[in-house]
Amino acid sequence: MDSIEVPAKGELTLFQNNYPHRNYSIDVAVEEFTCLCPMTGQPDYAKFQITYIPDEILVELKSLKLYLQTFRDRGITHEDATNEIYDKLLVNLKPRELTVKGIFNIRGGMSTTVELSYHQGRD
Amino acid sequence: MDSIEVPAKGELTLFQNNYPHRNYSIDVAVEEFTCLCPMTGQPDYAKFQITYIPDEILVELKSLKLYLQTFRDRGITHEDATNEIYDKLLVNLKPRELTVKGIFNIRGGMSTTVELSYHQGRD
Amino acid sequence: MDSIEVPAKGELTLFQNNYPHRNYSIDVAVEEFTCLCPMTGQPDYAKFQITYIPDEILVELKSLKLYLQTFRDRGITHEDATNEIYDKLLVNLKPRELTVKGIFNIRGGMSTTVELSYHQGRD
Amino acid sequence: MDSIEVPAKGELTLFQNNYPHRNYSIDVAVEEFTCLCPMTGQPDYAKFQITYIPDEILVELKSLKLYLQTFRDRGITHEDATNEIYDKLLVNLKPRELTVKGIFNIRGGMSTTVELSYHQGRD
Amino acid sequence: MDSIEVPAKGELTLFQNNYPHRNYSIDVAVEEFTCLCPMTGQPDYAKFQITYIPDEILVELKSLKLYLQTFRDRGITHEDATNEIYDKLLVNLKPRELTVKGIFNIRGGMSTTVELSYHQGRD
């Protein structure tokens, strides 16, 4: 893996998949995510589970962490945050498969999970 | 998401799905639910797991909580409570898929789970 | 649900399914069950998991509990007890689907689970 | 234990301790408790752990359950609910020791436990 | 350990402690216990934790199991059952220390634990 330059803020660093001839999955369990509730301005907390089968491109983990931190001061619904992260990864990685799951902490006695999946050739 | 007015008591606040062109699931784990046993008048307690794939409409979480609270003083069987919540969501959200699971606390050494599922184009 | 008369000892109280037009499942986790070993006369203990998709008939939970208590003083193998409970429910509920699982406590370093399933139109 | 009459609503049924010559503890884990938030009117949920060393008097469990249900429609803080239950038991049971612990469900990312203890001859 | 004759029904088989010159504890976790509720006649289920420091006498485990089975058809409160088992062990084993804990299954949303302790020279 060649040396990686620091990307622009909120941009993902990408590197070359050395095994594009085979299908294999990469799963990243993000334990720490916070954004703001768009209605009350109060902090929301979540975990994210990101799983993909790469085609030609892998995402570098530190840049993924920094990208997810750009939500820290944004007011955004659970549904929109999860869709936006999914779109970002879909556009940048062009993966064969992708699942993004946002698991938001309990509010008012209810916790919410939003899940999106992409399979190349479907959807 | 536009500002939301307080709905009539027991009515669900609905808002627009910003991503209707894709199938994705929203899962709400309701930790707190109580109603009354229709035979004894004694309180029953349950958890609910509500999962749906939205079409054009999402449900706002606080109004869902308030709707579920309308069961607090009603005498109703496990089966009827779960079916009624399922009907309410089906009629209001017109989702592509919907599962409602009511998990009722142990009574007489037995706990009961009632589960309903809807898939657009089936059933 | 209309008022229910106390059934004859060991008989199940049945009531009308208000939602026969849809398939939904009811799962009853029975935490407490005891019978006797037919060879040694020693008590056996088990949990039962009973899951069914009702057609026209639901079982009332208290009568199910009382029915299961009729095994308390009977000598019966794990296999026969589970089959007999399954038959009782099949004949009385005429369900669309039924699964009965008996999970017997450890004896001689071994625990035993017996499981039966019925699907209308199959078997 | 002699037959017990149904007590006045919210009153505890008491019966005689058959072993007052020895110290022993009775612990009741109450899995189901609900009251209302005095500020918002929204339901609160809690578990209670009640432990006592009886002197001459034991509490009958069903009446304890019915007493705890009198909080269902009352607006009361976590602190006051736990203190009030503690006082009720102290006055009625005159126990040698008593601990009451109210464990309230998470609100705004925080769960609260209130605990009171009494030891005869201390406090 | 010499061969042991089958004791009279409900009697404990005792054998000699080979190490009476030292204090050591023996803890027996009884996973299976059932008796009847003295008010409703319905079965109750419990676990028992029995811990003792023997003086001259040990209890044989199979006879302990058979003794505990004598409660199977008796109507008895949680408090009385636990006290009676405690007395039986105290009289037969004359242990240096003894704790008996009866942990009864949930009824009406509440589970109950009764605990007695004896220390030679105290109580």
Added chain:
Amino acid sequence: MDSIEVPAKGELTLFQNNYPHRNYSIDVAVEEFTCLCPMTGQPDYAKFQITYIPDEILVELKSLKLYLQTFRDRGITHEDATNEIYDKLLVNLKPRELTVKGIFNIRGGMSTTVELSYHQGRD
């Protein structure tokens, strides 16, 4: 079930399936198994999970336990032990389906599970 004679050492006691007209599964979780490593002579420990759909024959549990004890003093690899137990059950029970899973304790930071499955009409 008719009375069962003690089988020859290491032989399985078989009895008649009373419900051969239906498919149902029997699962035996064996918590205690030990054999010897064929290379070092050191004890190995395992758990076994045995699941089968009987045809005409059931296995009696005590004889299964005694059969598994015949491995106690034998040097045998994980793979061979699991295959041999599987063969024994296949030949004796002639089941419709059979799965044998041997889960061996950690050695050198690695634990090993060997699993075999048979489906009548396949394989």
Added chain:
Amino acid sequence: MDSIEVPAKGELTLFQNNYPHRNYSIDVAVEEFTCLCPMTGQPDYAKFQITYIPDEILVELKSLKLYLQTFRDRGITHEDATNEIYDKLLVNLKPRELTVKGIFNIRGGMSTTVELSYHQGRD
């Protein structure tokens, strides 16, 4: 409890303890806390456990939550954050006892817990 005015940002709302004549504890488990690492500017995440025995004053939970949110954009070490929260509570509540425990998420394979305790008349 009298109505509570919204406090100045970062200030705690206090209310009167109705039971100052007895010692009892209040434990608040804060599931959500985030600040910034003073060296790298990266987000840190923690849970806090706050336990106190009140004297005359209780803290209102929502204001406690808002106070803890003032750390969201501050660069501060684990040790200083925990000490500062402890000081804030000590000065405002003047409690009889106080424990503050900050449990910070894993960094570089290590998680850190900082704990402070105060007992009136000691320290």
Added chain:
Amino acid sequence: MDSIEVPAKGELTLFQNNYPHRNYSIDVAVEEFTCLCPMTGQPDYAKFQITYIPDEILVELKSLKLYLQTFRDRGITHEDATNEIYDKLLVNLKPRELTVKGIFNIRGGMSTTVELSYHQGRD
């Protein structure tokens, strides 16, 4: 199993599958794995789950352990390490099926799992 010679460093010791006429799986849970981060030189830690259906060849466990230790001083990404181990096993064992899963410890609040699968006749 015939006696096994110590293989060259990093080479796998192979032995003959005694049951090649049937499909069965062998699962090795490797609790201990460490390598170095290729960018920072810092140690990385992982668990590996290796599952295969053998054809003619089995791998000896100690040599597998020694092979995995050859990564201890190597700088290598999560993706490359998992692919390389997979290739080594594929070439040496020529299995009917193979899955290799590398589960890497949390870094920067994120843990990563890389998973590869091979099915003879597919891929």
Added chain:
Amino acid sequence: MDSIEVPAKGELTLFQNNYPHRNYSIDVAVEEFTCLCPMTGQPDYAKFQITYIPDEILVELKSLKLYLQTFRDRGITHEDATNEIYDKLLVNLKPRELTVKGIFNIRGGMSTTVELSYHQGRD
């Protein structure tokens, strides 16, 4: 630590404590132990927890494992096995403190734990 010769069968290999000027504890959790029931000849299984504060002598772990294996073919009660292991360690290690706990697997619905403790200057 100097090289260690293989001890006589069942003897413990001892080595020098390099830090005898301070009190520190060594805890060994033995996951695998088996002996025979002295009455039935059937295998018993247990875990052992051995904790000691060394004086001048430490025990080498492999010899401890081999010593514990000498019980594999012996018929011995839970109480005697635990006392014998305790005596062996007390005589050989002459520790400042020693605790031996034998935790025997469930038999007839009951599991048994035997525990002995030694404190230099006491007992």
Added chain:
Amino acid sequence: MDSIEVPAKGELTLFQNNYPHRNYSIDVAVEEFTCLCPMTGQPDYAKFQITYIPDEILVELKSLKLYLQTFRDRGITHEDATNEIYDKLLVNLKPRELTVKGIFNIRGGMSTTVELSYHQGRD
């Protein structure tokens, strides 16, 4: 906290305790530690739990991690490794209290924990 220079390899970076007038504890749970067995050269793995009450000095976490990495290629017994880490912290931090616990992975069916404690004015 002032900026910290990179310490010499294996040296701890220390910084000033801002709250030396009070006793508080800092607990570091080290999830990743590896060294070599001094007899076989094979890798050993452990977790460490380090807890101290600082006097004037705190340890910087990254330097602690780097110090613990110096054991990666050293052959050392469990007892010596734990004692050495304890000595390093005692000499550098001069804490009021210190506990070091090394929890080593299972070897030969046995896991070992070594624990040392220091209290100023004692020992």
